[in-house]
Amino acid sequence: MIIRQNKKREALSMEFPVIGGILLVYTATVFFQSEQNWNVKSVLSFSLLISLHAVMYLFREHIFKEKIALYLFLQGIIIFSLSVVIKGNYQAAYLGLIPMIIAQSIQLWNDIRKSFYSASYFYLIYCATIIFNNGYTELLHSISLLLLISFSILVYGHLYSNQVRAFEKTQRLLVELETANDKLEEMARESERQKIARDIHDTLLQGMAGILMKMEALDIHLANGNMEKSQMIAKKIADHTRESLKESREIIQGLRLHHENRNDLGEAIEREIEIFRRQAAVKIKLNKTGSSYSSIVFEKNIAYIFREILTNITKHAKATQVNIIVSLEYEQVIIRVEDNGIGFDYQHFHSIYGHYGILGMQERAKAINGKLIIESEKQCGTCITLIVKI
Ligand SMILES: Nc1ncnc2c1ncn2[C@@H]1O[C@H](COP(=O)(O)OP(=O)(O)OP(=O)(O)O)[C@@H](O)[C@H]1O
Ligand SMILES: [Mg+2]
Known part of the structure; x- marks a missing residue:
């Protein structure tokens, strides 16, 4: 139960900064857009696309499962389309979303080579957008800006993912601990069950087997009319029964409390x-x-x-x-x-x-x-x- 709650908290703590960043990008873009010529159609398309970007991020594991490359490729297309629909006012989206998706890809791959390929892909998309919107003149200036922002986001991302990994490790250890605890409890219950079964076998069952043997002997003596012997065996049966009853009581006593009789x-x-x-x-x-x-x-x-x-x-x-x-x-x-x-x-x-x-x-x-x-x-x-x- 505690673990499940922690997992929920962990997921929220990982999603919070990214969703916060997307919201910030969205607000900034719409704000700048409203300052200039307000275009309902492009704001609407932008809103839809950025929502798609956020939904894909939130439900990545369900939608794409292990297909990380496909996920990153589609996110790249969405980011590029954002610049097309909000033409001329794309800077906030680019400078915010591209470094974030690069940081995300590094965390997802956990592999330098694949992370490098993904980052190059996003840089290409970035360059294509700059050329598409402003031509080659802006390219140098924009790339250096993106490098600066990417660097700070990567440092933050690195620290953050280290924290998340440490947290996940603690969670895993907690789960292992809880499983081991359950196992121990089950073993204790099992050994207690076996102990009760043994005690019943060695007292009640053995007692009854002894009484049965004497009853069979009594039956033979009664059939032969040997009353003296029969009476003697009947007395033995009564003694044996008393003894078995005493032992059964002792077992019950032992189950109720740990008796330390010597x-x-x-x-x-x-x-x-x-x-x-x-x-x-x-x-x-x-x-x-x-x-x-x-x-x-x-x-x-x-x-x-x-x-x-x-x-x-x-x-x-x-x-x-x-x-x-x-x-x-x-x-x-x-x-x-x-x-x-x-x-x-x-x-x-x-x-x-x-x-x-x-x-x-x-x-x-x-x-x-x-x-x-x-x-x-x-x-x-x-x-x-x-x-x-x-
Ligand atoms: N001293 C012995 N001489 C010959 N056979 C024996 C002897 N002790 C045990 N056995 C054999 O081993 C088997 C298993 O013994 P065990 O004590 O486990 O069960 P049991 O005596 O048949 O039943 P329970 O003890 O549960 O009342 C017996 O059925 C018997 O065939
Ligand atoms: Mg036996």
Whole structure:
């Protein structure tokens, strides 16, 4: 918005001196004409031609687009015609319009050779007019006058166009800045969307998947009339649901305000292992050393990655043995989980629509500058290592 307003102001500031000059030329010519023998026909023709000259200048970009040579050629013809219609009283028009159009051509071409050709063309027109109106006697005197005026207009034009260029450069920079800003905002929004999607995946979705697995077990026990076991599983379902609700509330809380709770990563990892132990019928070998404290962002991301690794083993691996190594040192966290399950072809793995666990793990690892190494092959088990420098 600001830029658009500035552009408008810029255009006006560039057009103002030229249009002012044309008006001045017009007033001076009509004034001198009225002093002498007032000729309505020639004043009318002069007015029409000079209006055409001004309109062509104002709408040059729309009418002529990139055809600068054609534009300058036609302006030359119009200026020559002005002298014909206002015969004998052409000096103001010539001394005003020709230097202005030369300055304009220099600005338009921005090229010395082409500017020189254009200036020569306008000088020729000027000479032709002098000869046409006054014969050869006036030529020398008029040319020196025109050279003088052209020189001062060129100096002014040069300074002015430098100013305009500097202004345009600032405008371009402003546009670039605004675009970069928009991009940054979009990226921030996108990363926030991804973060919410990951959080929902790793809490609500995983919670529901766990509850569903228990419900299926409950169904089997109920069908077999095993009431004691069924009651136990029903209680587990209630616990799991409560836990999922708590986590969902925490997510909402986290979205509402940046909560700076301090969690213990060691405790979070043990909690996840406990849940995993209850869900998957596998032998777990745990080797845990150290206890690190870090920011909530690190802890939450590491804990969710760990949870996804274990949930995937429960859901997909069909493993009988899981080895977990957790090293929580002050400067570095290393987590390594190895299962002896069916594995999968990770080399050719692409995340499938609706399955975002591995993608989420990779994004979380990246967010905390961590390294996630996934090694897996069909029938050879899976080993996932996470290394995070704190
Ligand atoms: N430990 C594992 N053992 C065997 N296969 C696995 C293991 N971990 C992941 N996979 C395979 O990788 C696929 C992708 O896992 P990912 O976690 O991205 O999605 P998902 O678990 O299927 O769904 P979601 O995590 O979104 O609920 C799984 O569908 C599974 O085939
Ligand atoms: Mg998964």
